[in-house]
Amino acid sequence: MTESDDVLQDSYLRWAEVDLATVRDTKSYLAKLVTRQALNALRAGARRREDYVGSWLPEPLLLAEDDASSDVVLAESVSMAMLVLLETLTPDERAVFVLREVFGFGHHDIAAAVGRPVPTVRQMARRARGHVQARRRRFAPADAATTARITERFMTAATTGDLAGLLSLLAPDVVWTADSGGKTTAARRPVVGAEKVAAVLLSMFRQGRLGDLRIQTANCNNMPAMILSGERLEGVFLIEIVEERITGFYAIRNPDKLLAVTTPRQISR
Numbered sequence: 006m007t008e009s010d011d012v013l014q015d016s017y018l019r020w021a022e023v024d025l026a027t028v029r030d031t032k033s034y035l036a037k038l039v040t041r042q043a044l045n046a047l048r049a050g051a052r053r054r055e056d057y058v059g060s061w062l063p064e065p066l067l068l069a070e071d072d073a074s075s076d077v078v079l080a081e082s083v084s085m086a087m088l089v090l091l092e093t094l095t096p097d098e099r100a101v102f103v104l105r106e107v108f109g110f111g112h113h114d115i116a117a118a119v120g121r122p123v124p125t126v127r128q129m130a131r132r133a134r135g136h137v138q139a140r141r142r143r144f145a146p147a148d149a150a151t152t153a154r155i156t157e158r159f160m161t162a163a164t165t166g167d168l169a170g171l172l173s174l175l176a177p178d179v180v181w182t183a184d185s186g187g188k189t190t191a192a193r194r195p196v197v198g199a200e201k202v203a204a205v206l207l208s209m210f211r212q213g214r215l216g217d218l219r220i221q222t223a224n225c226n227n228m229p230a231m232i233l234s235g236e237r238l239e240g241v242f243l244i245e246i247v248e249e250r251i252t253g254f255y256a257i258r259n260p261d262k263l264l265a266v267t268t269p270r271q272i273s274r
Contacts, residue, residue, distance in 0.1 A: 006064050006265035008050065012042045033114045040100050040118040047096040058187030060195060062255055063088040064262040065225040065241040069269040079274055080227040081146075082107045085243050085255045088226070090140055094133055101126055102133040108274055146228075147246040155246050156222070156229040163210045164220075168203060175199040176250040186259035189240075202254065225266075238263045 016039045028034045054061055066083055081087050082103070091099050100119050104110040110118070116126045147155065155174060162170030181202045185191035196202055209215075218239060221232040225243050233239040241263060245253035257263065 006066065006270075008046045009043075012039060012046055016042050030114075033110075033117065036104065036108075036110060036114060037118040040104065041120075044096050044100055044119070047099065051096070058185070059191065059193035060182050060184050061092075062182060062184035062257055062262075063092070065230065065243060065255075065257050065266055066272075067266050067269050068224045068227060069271050070224065076274075078107060079272065083226050083272060084146070084228060084245075085226045086142065086245060086253065087137075089255075090137060093140070094136060097121065098129050098133040098136075101129045102137065105130050106134065142247060142252070145247070147248060151249065152229055152246050155249065155251065156244060159244065159251060160220075160222075160231075163206050166207060166210070168207060171203045171206060172199055174251050175202060176247070176252045179250075179252055179254070181205050181254045181256065183256040184259050184262065186261065188260060189258045191256060191258045206254075232266065238266060241266055 016035070019038055019042075020035065023034075063085065065085075068083075091102065094102060097119050101115055104115045104118060105112075112123050112126050112130065115130070116123045119126065121129070146152075158170070159174050161167070162174065177199050178197065179199055179202050181192065181196040183191035183193075185193075187193075192205070196205055215233070216235070218233050218235045221234070223230045223232050223241075225241060229244045229246070231242045231244070233242070238260075240256060240258040243255040243257075244251055245255070
């Protein structure tokens with residue numbers, strides 16, 4: 006989040022120095038300007054990530070109430086599952102995919118933004134789209150009513166220690182992925198399977214374990230989330246629901262990634 010803000014701020018300062026008389030297409034020019042700065046940030050982040058301790062997850066994005074819910078493409082583009090999937094693309098592929106699939110830019114504008122020939126951009130767009138389609142979940146996320154109902158049942162089962170209730174909500178291949186960066190306690194490898202994930206949840210919610218921590222529900226990355234806080238923010242836990250089952254948990258506990266969670270964001274395209 007802070008890197009995104011830095012990219013926009015730097016791009017704005019560069020834009021302020023541009024002679025507008027030389028700009029034929031403002032939208033394309035700004036796309037090129039921001040994309041170049043974003044690619045620099047992506048490449049720098051990739052180098053830092055080589056030495057990262059444990060699983061790496063993007064920062065949670067706290068959204069304003071019902072933000073993006075009516076825009077299916079935009080909502081999916083900020084989902085934690087999609088952001089994790091985009092991390093498997095190269096920086097250039099990721100830029101091409103987002104500009105093409107989310108913002109609808111033409112190949113010529115994208116080529117100018119990433120500094121590649123148009124035929125190369127077309128090939129990158131096809132490759133990135135195929136990569137994402139092959140790895141994205143085959144089933145659509147649950148609707149808002151189902152999400153609210155499953156989340157409420159989950160909170161009840163977790164806080165009361167209802168193992169049977171938890172297992173009835175978890176998909177057999179549910180995955181718990183935690184990101185601590187080695188700075189706090191968390192599983193360093195994904196935990197897979199309903200019984201193993203249920204054990205993690207019961208341990209986390211065990212009576213007395215949470216102490217004076219408060220649990221607040223929120224919308225992060227257009228997914229239901231729990232925000233745990235006491236004297237300071239302890240973690241954000243996103244819940245992925247597909248159809249009638251919980252298929253994944255994303256637990257972000259690295260304090261460096263929780264700095265922007267206090268302010269809801271508006272997203273658009």
